[in-house]
Each structure stands twice: as C-alpha cells, then as structure tokens.
Amino acid sequence: MPDLSKLLPPPMRRPAKPxxxxxxxxxxxxxxxxxxxxxxxxxxxxxxVDERMGMSGxxxxxxxxxxxxxxxxxxxxxxxxxxAFVVQAVTGVFLAMYYVPSPVEAYExxxxxxxxVFMGEFVRGMHKWGASVMVILVFVHMARTxxxxxxxxxxxxxxxxxxxxxxLTMTMGFTGYLLPFDQRSYWATIVGVNINGTGPVVGPYxxxxxxxxxxxxxxxxxxxxxxxxxxxxxxxxxxxxxxLYLVAKLGTTVPPxxxxxxxSKASREKKVG
Amino acid sequence: MAENGTDIPDGTxxxxxxxxxPEMKPAGYFEGETMTRRAAFSAGGQALGxxxxxxxxxxxxxxxxxxxxxxxxxxxxxxxSVEGFTADTYRSVVITIVTGIGEAGKTTVYxxxxxxxTYDYESAESYIAVSTRCAHLGCPVRFVQAAGNFICPCHxxxxxxxxxxxxxxxxxxxxRFQTRVTNGQVEIGPRYSVTxxxxxxxxxxxxxxxxxxxxxLFPPRPSTAPAPPS
Numbered sequence: 001m002p003d004l005s006k007l008l009p010p011p012m013r014r015p016a017k018p019x020x021x022x023x024x025x026x027x028x029x030x031x032x033x034x035x036x037x038x039x040x041x042x043x044x045x046x047x048x049v050d051e052r053m054g055m056s057g058x059x060x061x062x063x064x065x066x067x068x069x070x071x072x073x074x075x076x077x078x079x080x081x082x083x084a085f086v087v088q089a090v091t092g093v094f095l096a097m098y099y100v101p102s103p104v105e106a107y108e109x110x111x112x113x114x115x116x117v118f119m120g121e122f123v124r125g126m127h128k129w130g131a132s133v134m135v136i137l138v139f140v141h142m143a144r145t146x147x148x149x150x151x152x153x154x155x156x157x158x159x160x161x162x163x164x165x166x167x168l169t170m171t172m173g174f175t176g177y178l179l180p181f182d183q184r185s186y187w188a189t190i191v192g193v194n195i196n197g198t199g200p201v202v203g204p205y206x207x208x209x210x211x212x213x214x215x216x217x218x219x220x221x222x223x224x225x226x227x228x229x230x231x232x233x234x235x236x237x238x239x240x241x242x243x244l245y246l247v248a249k250l251g252t253t254v255p256p257x258x259x260x261x262x263x264s265k266a267s268r269e270k271k272v273g
Numbered sequence: 274m275a276e277n278g279t280d281i282p283d284g285t286x287x288x289x290x291x292x293x294x295p296e297m298k299p300a301g302y303f304e305g306e307t308m309t310r311r312a313a314f315s316a317g318g319q320a321l322g323x324x325x326x327x328x329x330x331x332x333x334x335x336x337x338x339x340x341x342x343x344x345x346x347x348x349x350x351x352x353x354s355v356e357g358f359t360a361d362t363y364r365s366v367v368i369t370i371v372t373g374i375g376e377a378g379k380t381t382v383y384x385x386x387x388x389x390x391t392y393d394y395e396s397a398e399s400y401i402a403v404s405t406r407c408a409h410l411g412c413p414v415r416f417v418q419a420a421g422n423f424i425c426p427c428h429x430x431x432x433x434x435x436x437x438x439x440x441x442x443x444x445x446x447x448x449r450f451q452t453r454v455t456n457g458q459v460e461i462g463p464r465y466s467v468t469x470x471x472x473x474x475x476x477x478x479x480x481x482x483x484x485x486x487x488x489x490l491f492p493p494r495p496s497t498a499p500a501p502p503s
Contacts, residue, residue: 103374186377187412191427194411198480200490205341207478212340214476214496217371217378219340 062248070258077141084134091127101225106181150253158246175228351458360388404448411479463498473500
C-alpha cells in the first residue's frame with residue numbers, strides 16, 4: 001500500500017519520530033533517490049498549491065480539530081444533512097439540463113426526462129426522495145442539537161443560522177413541489193400560496209409577489225423555478241459556510257451523559273503522592 | 274512630531290490612555306476638528322459603496338415585485354346565450370382567466386339567472402356567476418345538484434345555493450364574477466369578493482376575511498379590479 005501521508009502537504013503530516021524517516025517527509029526505506037522523488041510527486045503538487053494559498057493551517061484547524069470525549073454517531077447528522085444538500089445540488093443541476101419552466105411544456109419535459117432519458121428516472125428519483133431525506137435529516141439534526149443542549153452559549157448564533165437554514169430548506173420544498181406541474185403540484189401550490197396570503201396586512205401582497213399577479217399566471221412557474229434553483233441555493237450555501245465556520249471555531253459539545261471531571265485537585269494530588 | 278504645536282517628547286503632554294505612548298496627531302490635524310481625514314474618507318467610501326449596492330438591489334427588487342402593482346386588463350368572455358341559463362339551478366361553464374398557459378389558465382364558473390322570487394335583492398334579467406375557487410384555501414369546489422350545495426374536496430367547506438358558508442373552514446362566501454348581457458350572450462368579467470351579506474368588495478384571495486373589523490387585516494390589492502356597485 002502506498003504511503004498516503006504523502007498526499008498531505010508537509011505541515012499536515014505526522015511528524016517523524018526520532019530514528020524514523022530522513023527528516024524530509026520521506027519514509028527513508030532506502031530506495032533510489034529517483035524513486036523517492038517520484039513518490040513525492042503528489043505531495044509536491046499539493047505543496048505547490050499550499051505554498052501559494054497557505055490553506056494548510058486553516059484546513060488542519062478545521063479538519064483535524066480536537067473533538068470532546070464521548071463524540072458519537074449522533075454528531076454525524078449535520079454532515080449527513082449537508083451531504084443530502086450536495087446530492088440535491090448535483091442532481092438538480094443535471095435535471096435543469098432537460099427541464100423547461102414553462103406552464104405549457106413543464107409537464108412534457110418532466111415526462112420526457114423521466115421516461116426517455118437514460119437514467120432519468122433514477123436521477124429524478126434521487127432529487128425527489130433526497131428532498132424528503134434532507135428535510136428529515138434537518139429535523140433530526142435539530143433535535144440532536146436541542147436534546148444535547150448544544151444550542152447554549154456560545155453557540156446560540158449557530159442555532160439561529162440553523163433555523164434560517166431550516167426555513168430555506170422548507171422554501172426549497174415548497175418551490176420545488178410546483179415544478180413537475182401535474183395536478184398535485186398545481187393545487188398544492190395554489191393552497192400554499194393562499195396560506196401565505198392569510199398572513200395579516202402583508203399576506204395579500206406576498207401572494208401577489210409569489211404568483212407574479214392576482215392569479216396563477218404565465219410567469220409563476222418561472223418565478224418559482226428561479227427561486228428554487230438560484231436564489232435559495234445561493235443563500236443555503238452561504239449559510240452552510242457560516243454554520244461550518246462556527247462549528248470549527250467553537251468546537252462541538254460533549255454529550256449530556258458524559259460526567260464533568262469532578263475530581264478535586266487535592267484528591268488527584270493525593271493519588272499521585 | 275511637534276508639528277501641531279504640542280510638546281511631545283519630554284513626557285509632559287497627555288499620553289493616550291494606558292498605552293504609555295505619546296499621543297500621535299495624524300497628518301492634516303487642526304485644532305477643533307470634529308472628524309479626522311481618515312474617518313471622513315472611510316465614511317465617504319462606505320456611503321459610496323452603499324449607494325452602489327442600493328442601485329443594484331433597489332431596481333432588482335422593484336423588478337421582482339412589479340406584478341403587485343400591475344393591474345391586468347379587464348376581460349369579458351361570452352359563455353352562451355341567455356336562454357341557456359335558468360334561475361333554479363347552476364350551469365357550469367369554463368372561462369379563461371389567464372391566457373397563454375393552456376389548461377392552467379382556465380377555471381370553471383357556475384352561472385344561473387337571477388331569482389327575484391327567492392332572493393328579493395336579485396333581478397330577473399341579471400345573471401349570477403359563482404367562482405369555484407374555495408374561500409378557504411383555493412381548491413376547486415363543485416356544485417352538487419342533489420344537495421343544492423357547493424362542496425370543497427380539500428378540507429370540507431360547504432356553501433349553500435347562494436354561495437354562503439354553511440359548514441367547514443371557509444371564512445367568507447364564494448367569490449363571484451361580474452356579468453353582463455351583450456347581443457343576447459351572457460358575458461363574464463372580472464372577479465370580485467363578497468361579504469357575509471353578499472355585498473360586493475374588491476377581490477380578495479382565499480382565506481382572507483371580508484366585512485367586519487377583520488377585513489382591515491387584508492387590505493385590497495392594486496392588482497385586482499375595483500368592486501362593482503352593489
């Protein structure tokens with residue numbers, strides 16, 4: 001097996017122990033210098049980039065940060081949610097290659113990409129079911145944060161950002177639901193827009209904004225499409241960036257069942273003595 | 274460093290708090306200034322950047338919100354000759370309320386002749402066009418002949434023959450369309466909403482109250498046609 005540590009830029013590598021290696025990042029197993037040089041090639045490439053970007057310190061801090069004792073599988077829910085978003089983003093980009101956001105052609109284009117295009121049903125299925133998976137994961141992640149008390153000081157801001165992400169995810173679900181433009185999409189959107197309209201004072205104008213007019217009209221679908229694939233994803237990416245920055249900056253919490261270190265200094269000293 | 278007329282190096286002048294360093298006067302300082310050159314340029318630069326941002330965000334927002342202020346053209350559509358409609362029951366007709374979007378722009382309307390014998394405020398030569406859009410959340414209601422009621426499939430709203438709520442969650446009677454007769458043809462025009470007593474008001478979206486104090490929570494929208502005189 002090749003030494004994978006060569007792929008890491010030098011600052012991220014485990015330091016050689018005394019008597020190990022040649023002090024040069026290599027493993028010093030006596031190969032010809034040319035072979036050693038060839039093995040260094042990937043590291044050289046990463047090193048070349050790192051020398052110019054200076055990212056390795058930041059990456060080391062973000063990826064190799066210390067996590068508290070008791071960290072468990074529940075702590076992967078946030079990553080799982082982000083992975084669900086990545087799946088949605090990737091499949092969505094490819095669905096956009098076939099989809100036509102026009103009231104007359106939308107249903108036809110969906111039928112075509114589902115039934116005629118190679119793997120179309122699978123890619124659309126990933127986007128459709130992935131949407132539900134993402135919403136479920138968002139809520140499970142939120143529940144984990146709540147029950148572990150991980151929203152408390154100094155992480156309140158990250159909770160707030162998370163709630164914004166929840167609302168944005170719901171907006172994605174609402175706007176994406178219309179796009180297949182079948183009977184269910186159409187009537188669900190009519191009802192959804194009218195629910196928005198029941199908000200006092202601003203509700204009626206919000207409905208007009210969403211529909212682009214007093215009735216479901218020619219540009220309603222295009223409007224929902226633009227919100228679904230441009231406006232909200234951009235906001236979600238920005239918010240995820242802020243969310244991850246705070247996670248890396250503040251670190252994660254211990255699970256509530258881990259007992260705090262209560263041994264007094266005196267008792268420890270006694271033990272040592 | 275003594276360019277401002279204050280003695281600096283001998284330690285007799287005020288020192289900036291805590292730092293132990295002599296107070297530095299920036300270039301261009303004059304006695305009695307309220308804002309340093311640096312602060313003025315900084316504020317000016319930020320104001321310029323803010324103005325540039327508003328120049329982009331402002332028009333783009335108005336562009337997206339324009340349909341709120343845009344009143345569509347008033348359209349009238351003939352749906353059949355006057356002989357085809359009676360006062361004792363509704364006949365369903367299909368009209369186009371939004372053009373260019375195929376089936377999605379069409380809606381069913383229930384039409385009958387006015388019935389002064391049953392409802393004294395209706396006149397014999399007038400025509401009543403009741404919208405099928407449920408006043409709860411906008412699902413399509415159906416007129417059930419046997420019951421003489423309009424029934425909504427979504428959440429169980431029930432309306433009587435006039436369109437007044439007799440059951441379920443709707444907050445007001447069914448909307449209506451303006452009607453007129455031209456050359457013996459019944460024509461259907463803009464939509465309007467009604468209060469609980471069937472007084473016409475400007476068209477509201479489903480779920481919004483008409484009449485009473487709750488009406489003030491849902492102001493009329495400029496994108497709808499004015500209400501007809503009652």
